[in-house]
Amino acid sequence: MDNQPWLDDDQQDLWQALLTVVIALPAALDRQLQREAGISNFEYGVLARLSMADADTMRLSDLARLCDSTQPRLSKVMDRFEARDWVVRRPDPGDGRYTLATLTDTGRQKLVESAPEHVAQVKRLVFDPLTAAQRRHLGTALTRIATTLRQEPEGS
DSSP, rough: OOOOOOOOOOHHHHHHHHHHHHHHHHHHHHHHHHHSSSHHHHHHHHHHHHHHHHGEEEHHHHHHHHHHHOHHHOOOHHHHHTTTTSSSEOOOOOOOSSSSEEOOHHHHHHHHHHHHHHHHHHIIIIISOOOOHHHHHHHHHHHHHHHHHSSSTTTT
């Protein structure tokens, strides 16, 4: 490992570009989803994750982990979703210490209505500027970074 405490010029350029993406991309997706669907990018992600689960149902603790969320933040979203009839929560019959969230038909409809504009925005901002080879390389690089982050202990 490099002992130099500073980033070299190439690392600094890459870091600044990554910061722009990490900060500006979620903001752009939030603006589009708020304007078109009245939901945040995070809320869309929660609905999407639930829609990909078996029987549209998942433990809240697993959903929080998959959405890179804290339990309190997800709980507030679930409160809003329940009020809109987008999800229902119930104790996990297999282990009452856990709570299950299930996407309702109304929640699935909200996701289906929100998806076309959101997907178009993702394609325009992320995929269209890249060649197929660049997408493959980016996927490989991001997967390695994500793996490192997932292995990092909390609080480090």
